[in-house]
Amino acid sequence: MTWPANTPKRDDDALAGIEVTDDFEPFTQRNDAFSRAMWDDTVRTPKTDAFFASYRMEAAPRRGDGFTQKDFALRNASWLISDVVSDRSAADGRREGFQAPIAADTPVAPEAVEVDDPAKMAAEVKRIATFFGADLCGVTDYDRRWLYASRVDTRDMSAAENELPEGMTSVIVLGHQMDEELVATYPSALAGAATGREYSHEAAIVMQVAAYIRNLGYEAVASMNDTGLVIPYAVKAGLGEYARNQLVITPEFGPRLRFSKIFTNLPLEHDAAKPLGVRAFCDICTACADACPVKALPFGPPSDTQPNVSAIKGVRKWTSDAEKCFGFWAKLASDCAICMRVCPFNRDFTKWYHRAWLKLALSPWRRVALRLAKDHGKRKKPSDWWRSN
Ligand code: SF4
Ligand code: SF4
Numbered sequence: 001m002t003w004p005a006n007t008p009k010r011d012d013d014a015l016a017g018i019e020v021t022d023d024f025e026p027f028t029q030r031n032d033a034f035s036r037a038m039w040d041d042t043v044r045t046p047k048t049d050a051f052f053a054s055y056r057m058e059a060a061p062r063r064g065d066g067f068t069q070k071d072f073a074l075r076n077a078s079w080l081i082s083d084v085v086s087d088r089s090a091a092d093g094r095r096e097g098f099q100a101p102i103a104a105d106t107p108v109a110p111e112a113v114e115v116d117d118p119a120k121m122a123a124e125v126k127r128i129a130t131f132f133g134a135d136l137c138g139v140t141d142y143d144r145r146w147l148y149a150s151r152v153d154t155r156d157m158s159a160a161e162n163e164l165p166e167g168m169t170s171v172i173v174l175g176h177q178m179d180e181e182l183v184a185t186y187p188s189a190l191a192g193a194a195t196g197r198e199y200s201h202e203a204a205i206v207m208q209v210a211a212y213i214r215n216l217g218y219e220a221v222a223s224m225n226d227t228g229l230v231i232p233y234a235v236k237a238g239l240g241e242y243a244r245n246q247l248v249i250t251p252e253f254g255p256r257l258r259f260s261k262i263f264t265n266l267p268l269e270h271d272a273a274k275p276l277g278v279r280a281f282c283d284i285c286t287a288c289a290d291a292c293p294v295k296a297l298p299f300g301p302p303s304d305t306q307p308n309v310s311a312i313k314g315v316r317k318w319t320s321d322a323e324k325c326f327g328f329w330a331k332l333a334s335d336c337a338i339c340m341r342v343c344p345f346n347r348d349f350t351k352w353y354h355r356a357w358l359k360l361a362l363s364p365w366r367r368v369a370l371r372l373a374k375d376h377g378k379r380k381k382p383s384d385w386w387r388s389n
Contacts, residue, residue: 024314066188112217136175138237
């Protein structure tokens with residue numbers, strides 16, 4: 001394949017656990033399961049239409065514990081800020097934060113502050129990101145392989161040019177912790193509030209961090225799920241390690257995170273990937289794959305097989321069957337993260353005994369840690385969440 005001009009095969013791939021093969025092709029966003037549910041009749045069904053409609057209260061179903069009007073009300077309210085941002089350019093086919101980057105509300109200051117120490121600047125940006133509410137922040141290089149080959153024009157779901165300003169050099173990756181108590185109730189519409197709350201948080205935080213950088217006189221493009229795949233950037237930025245459940249497992253919050261990003265030309269020192277030992281643990285654990293109700297997660301070692309076009313081509317990794325996964329979401333009328341809930345790394349690492357377990361899990365004694373995690377991540381009843389104080 002022809003590698004993007006500025007991106008030869010990278011020396012840091014091995015460190016990040018990224019195995020790119022000669023068949024590699026950048027991912028076309030139009031092929032993700034959510035986009036396909038809008039244009040591809042092999043994915044689009046009355047249930048997928050009802051899934052999207054359920055995010056409006058007049059179309060939300062009500063059917064028992066975790067799926068009552070209150071559960072959908074909380075979930076849909078949690079998405080509100082993200083929705084306000086993503087809807088503001090919808091008439092132009094740009095669903096900001098999802099199928100187009102978030103448009104800048106601040107011009108780039110005509111005079112740029114001088115940056116003579118990119119390491120110090122990176123530390124400052126991390127501090128600012130934390131100030132605005134990010135739970136994790138790392139910086140990596142502008143690796144164009146993980147940009148989408150094209151974005152989606154949501155007016156007709158056609159492929160549109162994935163435009164970023166010239167001269168980007170870095171990607172700032174932010175992590176946003178999901179609420180542990182709500183995650184414990186997956187699958188439920190109530191649990192979907194943990195997802196929506198973080199999208200709303202991340203929309204505000206990436207916009208504010210990008211505005212700060214633009215006020216310093218540098219380009220900054222705020223991005224959520226749009227423009228490129230955030231997982232490889234998060235791994236390269238040293239925030240965590242890729243796991244069987246398709247999530248990035250971090251030492252701070254396990255897999256219970258969402259990620260967002262900012263593309264910039266602000267001079268910043270880049271972090272390095274930090275392999276923790278998660279890969280070795282996933283090699284002996286299949287809790288997520290076992291628990292998946294539609295068997296969308298793989299067993300066995302990472303591979304470069306593509307279950308369907310919703311998987312990126314030419315990357316050896318654990319890859320889900322996104323059609324099966326999204327089919328289950330549609331059936332629920334809400335997002336599912338059972339594979340996050342049951343993961344032994346889904347713990348509160350502020351507690352010493354969970355930190356002790358983490359140490360064990362990332363050591364050659366990982367089998368003992370796996371045994372100790374038997375029956376980990378049992379579902380809590382959504383109605384108990386409402387009753388709890
Ligand atoms: S989100 Fe749910 S359906 Fe999808 S892979 Fe995870 S457990 Fe399976
Ligand atoms: S449940 Fe087990 S196999 Fe799945 S991601 Fe977590 S540690 Fe890895």
